[in-house]
Amino acid sequence: DVKVTQSSRYLVKRTGEKVFLECVQDMDHENMFWYRQDPGLGLRLIYFSYDVKMKEKGDIPEGYSVSREKKERFSLILESASTNQTSMYLCASSLMRRMGATEAFFGQGTRLTVV
Amino acid sequence: AQTVTQSQPEMSVQEAETVTLSCTYDTSENNYYLFWYKQPPSRQMILVIRQEAYKQQNATENRFSVNFQKAAKSFSLKISDSQLGDTAMYFCASTGANSKLTFGKGITLSVRP
Numbered sequence: 104d105v106k107v108t109q110s111s112r113y114l115v116k117r118t119g120e121k122v123f124l125e126c127v128q129d130m131d132h133e134n135m136f137w138y139r140q141d142p143g144l145g146l147r148l149i150y151f152s153y154d155v156k157m158k159e160k161g162d163i164p165e166g167y168s169v170s171r172e173k174k175e176r177f178s179l180i181l182e183s184a185s186t187n188q189t190s191m192y193l194c195a196s197s198l199m200r201r202m203g204a205t206e207a208f209f210g211q212g213t214r215l216t217v218v
Numbered sequence: 219a220q221t222v223t224q225s226q227p228e229m230s231v232q233e234a235e236t237v238t239l240s241c242t243y244d245t246s247e248n249n250y251y252l253f254w255y256k257q258p259p260s261r262q263m264i265l266v267i268r269q270e271a272y273k274q275q276n277a278t279e280n281r282f283s284v285n286f287q288k289a290a291k292s293f294s295l296k297i298s299d300s301q302l303g304d305t306a307m308y309f310c311a312s313t314g315a316n317s318k319l320t321f322g323k324g325i326t327l328s329v330r331p
Contacts, residue, residue, distance in 0.1 A: 134317045143227070145309065145323035153317050161318070193263065199317060206253055207311075207319050209263035 106130070109194050109210035116217050122181040124213055126194030133199040135177035136207065137161075137169065140191040152177055153199065184217045191215075220245045220312050224322035231300045232330050238285075239295045239325055241310030248272075250314040252286065254295045257324075258306040266308070269293065297327075305329045 110125035128135065134153050138146040138161075148161030150169040158169050166188060170178045177196075181188055191214050195207040221244045231237035243252065254266040269277045269286050276284050281298045293312075297304055310322040 136319060138321075143323065145224075146321040148318065148320070151318060159318070191261075195263075195319070197313075197317070197319065205251070206265045206268050207313075208265075212261050 107194055107196055107208050107210040109192075109213050111213050112211060114213060114215045116181075116184050116215065118185060118217055120181075120184045120217075122184045122215070122217075124179040124181075124192055124194075124215070126177045126179070126196075126210055127175050128177075128196040128208070129175065130196070130198070130208070131174065132196035132208075133174075134197040134207075135171065136195040136197075137167075137177065137179045138193045138195065139163070140193055140212070146193065149179065186217050189215060189217045220247075220250075220314060220318065220320040222310050222312055222320050222322040224310055224325050226325050227323075228326040228328070230328045230330060231297075233300055233302060235300055236296060236298045237300055237327065239297070239308050239310075239327065241293045241295070241322060243291050243293060243310070243312050245291075245312060245314060247314040250312055252284075252293045253311045253313075254282070254284070254293075255309045255311060255321075256304075256306045257309065258303075263309075267295065300329045302329050302331060 107128045136151040137149045152158045152171040168180045194210040197207040250271045252269045285294045307324045309324045313319045
């Protein structure tokens with residue numbers, strides 16, 4: 104089975120801190136994604152990566168950056184955490200096929216609270 | 219660009235009955251996939267069913283089936299013989315050749331005993 108592992112289930116950080124959320128997948132997937140999930144807003148894409156060192160902005164990239172130095176690992180960075188970044192963060196990965204990406208597999212989520 | 223719309227925020231169904239969750243989408247691509255994901259209260263997101271746009275036949279997975287209307291850009295999920303374990307948030311999603319996976323806002327489904 105595909106496994107996508109996020110480094111923390113719960114995090115509490117202070118305003119202004121630099122925050123790293125780590126995600127690792129073990130199925131050699133090309134694509135990796137970071138979403139944030141907020142009530143009533145569904146899942147909104149922050150960034151995704153289709154290859155090592157490649158990234159594309161999603162719908163809400165402001166205040167975030169990402170790093171993908173190895174195929175299995177995709178990191179989300181909050182350069183200076185703010186209270187409006189309190190949210191659930193979900194990482195996902197998917198396999199790339201000729202006709203497009205297949206279904207995504209998700210991590211268990213990280214509940215980040217910025218105080 | 220792709221958009222996915224789920225206009226119903228929540229639904230409720232009696233155990234053992236059938237319920238249909240609605241989804242519409244918009245895409246400029248010819249080849250794409252459509253998905254329904256389930257997120258139970260424990261929050262691990264799992265795939266329920268997927269549909270490849272070039273296939274005419276509606277996908278089926280046990281009690282779950284879809285009604286895929288390509289011309290209308292509609293992709294609804296039917297759950298038959300609803301069970302208490304079906305209580306969850308359900309998300310409709312689409313992806314195309316650019317790999318970007320786009321989700322709707324989700325619907326909260328409650329199954330009543």
